Amino acid sequence: MKRLITLTTVAGLMLLFLLLAPSVMAADNETYMVDVVDGSSLLIRDEPSGNGKVIGNLQNGDMVTVFDEAYGWAKTYYDNQVGWVASQYLVPLEQGHDSLHKRKQTAMYKKQNVSKSAENKAMQKENSDAVKNEQEQNQTVEPLTGYTIVLDAGHGGKDPGAIGFDGTYEKDLTLTTAFKVAQNLEASGANIVMTREDDTYISLENRIKLSNRSNTDAFISFHYNSFPVSTVGGISTYHYTDSEDLELAEYIQSGIVDHVSLKDKGTKRADYRVLKKNSDLSVLIELGFISNPAELGVIKTETYQDKVAAGISEGIQHYFSN
Structure with missing residues (x-):
């Protein structure tokens, strides 16, 4: 009886295995x-x-x-x-091929997603950096933004101004200086108005009228000096009033002498017509003596012109930032 039960059990287990086999x-x-x-x-x-x-x-x-x-x-x-x-x-x-194909597709899909995800992140970072840079640029306000500066290159056309011993014309030097200062001030955000941009004669009256109708914040007139004694030299800045004109003149004079080695002759009061009749803040700068051979040799160099322009521009910036 026990043998029969054992055989029945074994047969049952074998049947169950066959039913459950893959x-x-x-x-x-x-x-x-x-x-x-x-x-x-x-x-x-x-x-x-x-x-x-x-x-x-x-x-x-x-x-x-x-x-x-x-x-x-x-x-x-x-x-x-x-x-x-x-x-x-x-x-x-057949089923195996389908299974492998699906897994390859899945792997490829995942790889593509990872690649796209990396690309998206890179693009998001690039866009974020671009937006940040743009915001920073928009938030950066140049020191002279909103200010209008009239630059007056002295003399011009039929009026050569002072003439150096070698035939150098003052009108040429003043125009060169005015253009360099204009470039510096525009980089600082200023709106620049030139009384002349070439070798043209402009009367003093017309220079004043241009300044008065230009909503001018500052009028700067450029000149180079001359004197019968060839050893006289130096730089000076002139003003008409002893208030704001004087303050601007001091800032400009200080800026120039910080950059060049010519003698500092300081600020002076004068009743030059372009200052006296000008209703705007105004100064006139004498940037050296072209009657002095030693100074003329320096004045005509590109280095001197660049340094003078930098000093004048810094003086104007300091005035309006205080």
């Missing part, structure tokens, strides 16, 4: 494809057991011909000997 194993002598989800290799053992000796391995996508099955293991041949592999990692050939 459905992928359709028949013997069929070809299957290795389909390991995590991409690892499939071990081949010498018996249908996890304790069997490993005699080889198969990679994802390898083809396997199955001759038999036992206890969830598929029998095949490997290197002229019988081998067993876990049948749960074998799928019919």
Whole structure:
């Protein structure tokens, strides 16, 4: 009786195993494809057991011909000997191709997403940096923004001004200086009005009228001096009133002498017509003596013109920033 019960139990267990065995194993002598989800290799053992000796391995996508099955293991041949592999990692050939194709597509999709994500982040950072730079630029206000400065290059046309011992005309030097100062002041945000931009004669009256109708914040007149005694030299800045005109003259004079080595002759009060009749803040600068051979040699150089322009521009900026 006990023997009968035992046999019945064994038969029941075998039937249950057959019912639960993987459905992928359709028949013997069929070809299957290795389909390991995590991409690892499939071990081949010498018996249908996890304790069997490993005699080889198969990679994802390898083809396997199955001759038999036992206890969830598929029998095949490997290197002229019988081998067993876990049948749960074998799928019919067509199904295996579909599975691998889907996984490749998924991997490619993920890779593309990662790439796109990286590109998006890079673009977002670039856009963010561009917006930040634009905001910073918009927030940066140049020191002379909103100010109108009239630059008056003395003499011009039929009026050469002073003439140096070598034939240098004052009108040429003043125009060169005015253009350099204009460039500096425009870089600082100022609106520049020139009384003349070429070798044209402009009367003193017309220079004053241009200044008075230009909503001028400051009128700066450029000149180079002359004197019968050739050793006389130096730089000076003139003003008419002793209030704001004087203050601007002091800032400009200080700015110039900080950049050049010519003698500092200071600020002086004078009733030059372009100052006396001008309703705006105004000064007149004498930037050296072209009657002095030593000074003329310096005055005509590009270096001197650049330094003088820098000093005048700094003086104007300091005045309006205080």
